[in-house]
Amino acid sequence: MTTTTDARERLVATAQELFAAQGVGPTSPRQVLAASGVGQGSLYHHFPTKHDLAVAAVGATVDEALTAARRDLEAGGPALERVIGYVRRPREALAGCKVGRLTSDQAVMDDDGLRDVVTAYFVRLLDAVTATLRDAGLPEAEARDRAHTAVAVVQGGYVLARATGDPEAMRAAVRGFVAMLKETP
Amino acid sequence: MTTTTDARERLVATAQELFAAQGVGPTSPRQVLAASGVGQGSLYHHFPTKHDLAVAAVGATVDEALTAARRDLEAGGPALERVIGYVRRPREALAGCKVGRLTSDQAVMDDDGLRDVVTAYFVRLLDAVTATLRDAGLPEAEARDRAHTAVAVVQGGYVLARATGDPEAMRAAVRGFVAMLKETP
Numbered sequence: 001m002t003t004t005t006d007a008r009e010r011l012v013a014t015a016q017e018l019f020a021a022q023g024v025g026p027t028s029p030r031q032v033l034a035a036s037g038v039g040q041g042s043l044y045h046h047f048p049t050k051h052d053l054a055v056a057a058v059g060a061t062v063d064e065a066l067t068a069a070r071r072d073l074e075a076g077g078p079a080l081e082r083v084i085g086y087v088r089r090p091r092e093a094l095a096g097c098k099v100g101r102l103t104s105d106q107a108v109m110d111d112d113g114l115r116d117v118v119t120a121y122f123v124r125l126l127d128a129v130t131a132t133l134r135d136a137g138l139p140e141a142e143a144r145d146r147a148h149t150a151v152a153v154v155q156g157g158y159v160l161a162r163a164t165g166d167p168e169a170m171r172a173a174v175r176g177f178v179a180m181l182k183e184t185p
Numbered sequence: 186m187t188t189t190t191d192a193r194e195r196l197v198a199t200a201q202e203l204f205a206a207q208g209v210g211p212t213s214p215r216q217v218l219a220a221s222g223v224g225q226g227s228l229y230h231h232f233p234t235k236h237d238l239a240v241a242a243v244g245a246t247v248d249e250a251l252t253a254a255r256r257d258l259e260a261g262g263p264a265l266e267r268v269i270g271y272v273r274r275p276r277e278a279l280a281g282c283k284v285g286r287l288t289s290d291q292a293v294m295d296d297d298g299l300r301d302v303v304t305a306y307f308v309r310l311l312d313a314v315t316a317t318l319r320d321a322g323l324p325e326a327e328a329r330d331r332a333h334t335a336v337a338v339v340q341g342g343y344v345l346a347r348a349t350g351d352p353e354a355m356r357a358a359v360r361g362f363v364a365m366l367k368e369t370p
Contacts, residue, residue, distance in 0.1 A: 023291070096289070103347040104281070104289035106208070115350075122348040142364065148345060148354060149361030155344040156337025162288040163307040165300075169333060176334030179327065180365040 007042035015057035020098050024054055024114070025107030055113055058102065062121040065099050066128075073128050079136035083129060084178050087150055093161035093170040100155045126151060146181075153177045192227035200242035205283050209239055209299070210292030240298055246283050247306040251313075258313050264321035268314060269363050272335055278346035278355040285340045311336055331366075338362045 014036035018027045029050050033043045047053035072086035091097075099121050108114045129147035130140075138146060157170030199221035203212045214235050218228045232238035257271035276282075284306050293299045314332035315325075323331065342355030 100344050100348070101289055103344055104286055109347070119349055122345060122354075126345075126354075142361075145357045145361035145364065147361070148342075148357035149338055149359075149365070152341025152345055152355075152358035152362075153334055153337045154341065156339065156341030157333075159285050159288055159340040159344070160307060160311075160333060160337055162294070163285070164304050169307075169311075170337075172330045172333035173337035174334075176327075176330035176332070177337075179330065180334070180369050183369045184365050 004042065004045070007036075007038040008046045010036045010038050011043060011046060011053065012056050012060050015053050016061050016098075019054075019057055019061070020095070020101075023105050023107065024058070024102070025105060029053055051111065051113065054108075054111070055117065058108070058114055058117050061098050062117055065097075066121060066124055069125055070128055073132045079132050080181065083132050083136065083150060084181065086129065086132075087154055087174050087177060091154070091158070091170065093158060093167035094165070096162055097155060097158045100158060122151070150177065150181075189227065189230070192221075192223040193231045195221045195223050196228060196231060196238065197241050197245050200238050201246050201283075204239075204242055204246070205280070205286075208290050208292065209243070209287070210290060214238055236296065236298065239293075239296070240302065243287065243293070243299055243302050247302055250282075250284050251306060251309055254310055255313055258317045264317050265366065268317050268321065268335060269366065271314065271317075272339055272359050272362060276339070276343070276355065278343060278352035279350070281347055282340060282343045285343060307336070335362065335366075 011032060015027070015032045018032055018035065029043060029047065032053065033040060043053075047056065068089070069086060072089055073082050075082055075085060077085075099118060102108045102114075102118050108118060126144075126147050129150050130144045133143035133146055133150075134140060136143075153173050157173040160169035160173060161167050163169075196217060200212070200217045203217055203220060214228060214232065217238065218225060221228075228238075232241065253274070254271060257274055258267050260267055260270060262270075284303060287293045287299075287303050293303060311329075311332050314335050315329045318328035318331055318335075319325065321328075338358050342358040345354035345358060346352050348354075
């Protein structure tokens, strides 16, 4: 017998997978229920509405992505190397960014609560990269601009990889950025 | 009375608008027909299937985007300034890239014919930016990597602007890239 915590976690994890595979709009709570294997009562107990389930699942995806970024950015070593570690981390380029893709999901962008979760992710990520570039010696304004460039290279790298069907397109974008980053004071 | 060329153009232009606003998947030929104001016979005469209409409309969007990029990249002036002109061109950041957004449209990516049109756009765009960076004096491999970075910054800039609801996020990404580009040989 599954505990109520297990059931909640399985519902959230299943929703995360289905959202990543097919988008938030087309995913019904009924589908999540069927794929999770938990009882129907659990779904409605934990998540009375699709909105509640979506906020929990999108929130979990965002937390995981932010934790991974902070692991790179707050690791040991020189600050510039940490930024390079963040942009170079191996990514499933053809799958797309689990958070970035939400910005093209109309069901997310039309829902204030969900959109706010996505916005908060990018604001925090940009703050963390900016702070690391300040640690590397850049003045605030340059650090902030360059942090936007770094995050844009990763997000745009996903777009290029998906568009060309070639993960190498993302690696090339990152390589070009890292080469410039190393050459600029 | 509209000529047959007028009707075809209006159908394509209307499909482009609806695709940009709501995606290819949810747009029906019937909607395009209604919004275009042309006769039903014209639609089936020019575009027997939705696929035919989508290939024409996505093809037109790609042609327009490539023409705009080439205008910047093949303008007069030093090669590096032309690349800067391309990344700096004012864009409707919150609307998203009309071509880039297609990579998140499952109806496009699941259709070989449509996906090929999107792929060809990015391959040609990357070739054009690479050629301009070669003109600026970069060796082939560096020119190609940096061209990927430039296009990724634009595509990622759209993602950041949409995610944060702030067009300034795209401008910051471009500013950071241009500053680095000017400082690197």
